[in-house]
Amino acid sequence: MNIVNQVTWKNMAQNKTRTMVTVLGILLAAAMFTGVTTLGVSLVDYLRQLAVYQKGDYFIRFDYGTDENVQGVSQEKSVTKAGDLKALGYTSVSLEQDGYTKQETYVVAAGDQGFYDMVTVRLEAVRLPENSGEIVITGNLAVYLEKLGLPCGLGDPVTLSVTPEYQPEENASFPELPITGTAFTREYRIVGINEVVCKLDDEALGLSYLLTYADDHTEQALWHRLYVKTDPAGDVYGLQDKGYGLTEKANTQLLELYGASRYGNVNTWIYRICGVLMAVILAGTVSLIYNAFSISVSERTKQFGLLRSVGATNAQLRRSVYFEAATLCAVGIPLGILGGYLGIGLTLRLTGHLIRGLLAGSEQSGIVLRAVPSGAAFAWAAAASAAAVFLSAWAPARRATKIPPIAAVRQSLDYQIPKNTIRSGVPAPGAFPDFWRENITPSAGENTGPLSFP
Amino acid sequence: MEILRAEHLSKIYGQGENQVRALEDVSFSVEKGQFVAIVGPSGSGKSTLLHILGGVDRPTRGKVYLQGQDVFAQKEDQLAIFRRRQVGLIYQFYNLIPVLDVVENITLPVLMDGRQVNRARLEDLLTTLNLKDREHHLPNQLSGGQQQRVSIGRALMNSPAVVLADEPTGNLDSRNSQEILELLKLCNTQYGQTLVVITHDESIALQADRILTMEDGKIRRDEVIR
Ligand SMILES: Nc1ncnc2c1ncn2[C@@H]1O[C@H](COP(=O)(O)OP(=O)(O)O)[C@@H](O)[C@H]1O
Numbered sequence: 001m002n003i004v005n006q007v008t009w010k011n012m013a014q015n016k017t018r019t020m021v022t023v024l025g026i027l028l029a030a031a032m033f034t035g036v037t038t039l040g041v042s043l044v045d046y047l048r049q050l051a052v053y054q055k056g057d058y059f060i061r062f063d064y065g066t067d068e069n070v071q072g073v074s075q076e077k078s079v080t081k082a083g084d085l086k087a088l089g090y091t092s093v094s095l096e097q098d099g100y101t102k103q104e105t106y107v108v109a110a111g112d113q114g115f116y117d118m119v120t121v122r123l124e125a126v127r128l129p130e131n132s133g134e135i136v137i138t139g140n141l142a143v144y145l146e147k148l149g150l151p152c153g154l155g156d157p158v159t160l161s162v163t164p165e166y167q168p169e170e171n172a173s174f175p176e177l178p179i180t181g182t183a184f185t186r187e188y189r190i191v192g193i194n195e196v197v198c199k200l201d202d203e204a205l206g207l208s209y210l211l212t213y214a215d216d217h218t219e220q221a222l223w224h225r226l227y228v229k230t231d232p233a234g235d236v237y238g239l240q241d242k243g244y245g246l247t248e249k250a251n252t253q254l255l256e257l258y259g260a261s262r263y264g265n266v267n268t269w270i271y272r273i274c275g276v277l278m279a280v281i282l283a284g285t286v287s288l289i290y291n292a293f294s295i296s297v298s299e300r301t302k303q304f305g306l307l308r309s310v311g312a313t314n315a316q317l318r319r320s321v322y323f324e325a326a327t328l329c330a331v332g333i334p335l336g337i338l339g340g341y342l343g344i345g346l347t348l349r350l351t352g353h354l355i356r357g358l359l360a361g362s363e364q365s366g367i368v369l370r371a372v373p374s375g376a377a378f379a380w381a382a383a384a385s386a387a388a389v390f391l392s393a394w395a396p397a398r399r400a401t402k403i404p405p406i407a408a409v410r411q412s413l414d415y416q417i418p419k420n421t422i423r424s425g426v427p428a429p430g431a432f433p434d435f436w437r438e439n440i441t442p443s444a445g446e447n448t449g450p451l452s453f454p
Numbered sequence: 455m456e457i458l459r460a461e462h463l464s465k466i467y468g469q470g471e472n473q474v475r476a477l478e479d480v481s482f483s484v485e486k487g488q489f490v491a492i493v494g495p496s497g498s499g500k501s502t503l504l505h506i507l508g509g510v511d512r513p514t515r516g517k518v519y520l521q522g523q524d525v526f527a528q529k530e531d532q533l534a535i536f537r538r539r540q541v542g543l544i545y546q547f548y549n550l551i552p553v554l555d556v557v558e559n560i561t562l563p564v565l566m567d568g569r570q571v572n573r574a575r576l577e578d579l580l581t582t583l584n585l586k587d588r589e590h591h592l593p594n595q596l597s598g599g600q601q602q603r604v605s606i607g608r609a610l611m612n613s614p615a616v617v618l619a620d621e622p623t624g625n626l627d628s629r630n631s632q633e634i635l636e637l638l639k640l641c642n643t644q645y646g647q648t649l650v651v652i653t654h655d656e657s658i659a660l661q662a663d664r665i666l667t668m669e670d671g672k673i674r675r676d677e678v679i680r
C-alpha cells in the first residue's frame with residue numbers, strides 16, 4: 001500500500017463512526033440494488049417456470065420429422081437440449097354403443113429421457129413409463145377399456161396392435177405422413193393414467209397420445225416430434241429456417257421470457273423496469289454517499305494540504321479518495337448484496353402467494369414466486385453500487401486535489417478570517433475557505449469579503 | 455555557487471480596497487551552503503516569501519530559480535515532485551501527519567516518491583535527532599521539541615537543495631530552541647545544507663551567515679555577517 005493510501009487507511013480507522021456510517025450507506029445501496037435485480041430475475045424465472053409448466057421447456061418443436069432430421073438437430077451447435085418423441089404407429093379401439101360404433105384412434109409414441117425432461121405430461125395417477133414395455137394411457141382409453149370389460153387399472157397389461165397407416169380425413173391440407181414402419185402387436189403394462197386427453201398440442205393430427213419410453217427395444221419410428229432448446233435462444237430461428245420436420249411450432253410463451261421473441265419480450269420489459277428503479281435508487285444513494293465523502297475530504301483538508309506541501313501529486317490524492325471508496329465498497333457491497341438477497345427472499349416468502357391468483361395457471365401449477373440467487377443479478381447490483389460510490393467520490397476526489405498546500409501550512413495564528421467568508425455547506429471545522437484557493441490563481445476573481453489582520 | 459534566486463517577487467492578496475501587498479518586488483540570491491536568517495516585524499511578508507521560495511504558494515509576479523530551474527514554470531505535478539525532492543519545509547507548528555508515526559513522517563517524502571528508504575540515512579537522522587527510542591510514536595505522543603525534530607528529519611530525509619524554516623523555534627522553550635538551532639546548524643556545517651530560517655529571535659539570527667531584514671513586503675537590509 002502506498003503511503004498516501006496508508007494515511008487514508010489510518011484516517012478511516014481513526015474515524016470509525018464515519019467509516020461505519022459510509023459503509024452502511026453503501027450497504028443499503030447495494031441491498032436495494034440487489035432487491036431490485038433479484039426481484040426482476042426471480043419474476044422472470046417464475047414466469048419461465050409457468051411457461052414450462054404450460055407448454056414445456058423448449059423453444060421450438062419440429063413435427064413429423066425423419067430419422068435424418070433427428071440426426072441433423074443433434075449436430076446443431078447451438079442446441080443445448082433436445083427431446084425426441086417417436087411416433088410408433090396408430091391403434092384404435094371401437095365400442096358399440098346405443099346402436100352405432102364409436103371408434104377412437106391413438107398415436108402410440110415413445111419419448112426419450114429428453115422428451116420427458118422437457119415436456120410436462122400431466123398425470124392423474126402414478127408415474128411415467130421407464131421402459132419400452134410400460135405405457136401411460138389416457139383417461140378416455142381407460143373408460144373404453146372398462147366398458148369393453150378389459151383390464152384397465154394400474155399395473156394391468158394391455159395389448160395394442162399398432163399400424164403405420166393413418167391419414168386425418170377432415171384436414172385435406174395436412175401433409176402426407178410417412179408410412180415407413182411395420183405393423184406390430186405388443187403387450188404393455190399400464191403404469192400411469194394421463195389426463196382425459198393427451199394431445200401434446202398436436203392440433204393438426206388431433207389425436208391423443210399413448211406414451212411409452214424409448215429404449216433399445218423400442219420399435220422403428222414412423223416419424224419424430226423433436227423438442228429443441230438452444231443457446232442463445234434466438235438461434236431457434238436459424239433452426240426453423242432449416243425445417244427439421246414437416247411442420248414446426250415455436251414456443252413463443254417461453255421465447256418471450258428469453259428475450260428472443262420477434263414480438264414483445266416480457267423479460268426485456270421486466271429488466272427495463274428494473275433499470276428505471278435502479279436509476280432512481282442510484283440518484284438517491286449518490287446524494288447520500290456523496291455527503292459522506294464530502295465530509296471525509298473536508299475533515300482531511302488540512303492533511304491533504306500537508307501531503308501536497310511535502311510533494312503529493314494530484315493523482316496520488318485523487319487515488320487516495322478512490323482507495324477509500326474501494327475499501328468501503330469491498331466491505332459494504334458484499335454485505336449489502338447478502339442483506340438485499342435475504343431481504344427480498346423473506347419478502348417474497350411472505351407475499352409471494354399474493355401473485356399466484358393473478359396469473360392464469362399459476363394456481364394449479366403449484367409454482368410460487370421465490371427469490372432466485374442469480375450471479376447476473378448480484379453482478380448488476382454490485383456494478384450499480386460501485387457506480388454509485390464512485391460517482392459520489394468523484395467530486396470530493398477532485399476537490400481534494402484543489403486544496404492548495406498553502407491552506408494547510410499557513411499557520412493559523414498568522415491572521416484571522418472573518419466567519420462569513422467560510423463557505424457554508426462545508427460542515428467540518430478546518431474546512432478550506434474558497435478565497436485562499438482564489439489567491440493562488442489571481443484571475444478567479446470573486447469578491448470574498450473583507451479580511452481583518454491582527 | 456548560487457543555488458536559489460528570487461527575481462522581482464510580488465504577492466498581492468485580495469482585491470480593491472482589501473488589497474494587501476504582502477511582497478513588493480523582492481529580489482535576492484542565496485549561495486549554496488549559506489545559512490540565511492530572515493527577520494522583520496509581524497506581517498512584513500516573511501512567511502509569504504518563504505512559501506513562495508518553497509513552491510507551496512505562487513507569486514503574483516516574479517520568478518524563483520532553484521538550482522537553475524524556474525520553479526513556477528513547472529506543471530502542477532512536476533511542482534509537487536519538485537517540492538518533495540528539492541525542498542525541505544519546517545514550520546512553527548510542525549505540521550506532521552497525525553496518523554503516521556515518527557519513522558513514517560520522516561520518510562514520507564521518500565515514500566511518496568515511490569522510492570526505497572535509505573535505511574542508513576534514516577538511522578543516521580534518528581540518532582542525530584535523538585529520536586531512536588521514539589520511532590513508532592505518533593506525533594501526539596511527543597513533546598513539541600520532539601515533534602519539531604521529526605519535522606526536521608522529514609525536511610532533511612531527501613537531502614533537498616534547500617531547507618526552509620518558518621519560525622522553527624517559535625513554539626519552543628529556550629532549551630529546546632537552542633537544541634533545534636544546533637541541529638540546523640549541524641546539517642549546515644556538516645553537510646553544507648543550504649538553510650533559510652525565519653526567526654524573531656535575535657540570538658538565532660546572529661548565528662546565521664547572513665541576515666535579511668524585511669519590512670512592508672520589501673527587503674530593507676541585507677547584511678552578510680560571516
Ligand atoms: N491568505 C491571505 N489573505 C490575505 N492576506 C494575507 C494572507 N496571507 C497573508 N496575508 C497578509 O500578508 C501580509 C504578510 O503576511 P506574512 O507573510 O504572514 O507575514 P509574516 O510572516 O512576516 O508575519 C500580512 O499583512 C498578512 O496579513
Ligand SMILES: [Mg+2]
Nearest residue numbers: 414500501502
Ligand atoms: Mg509568519
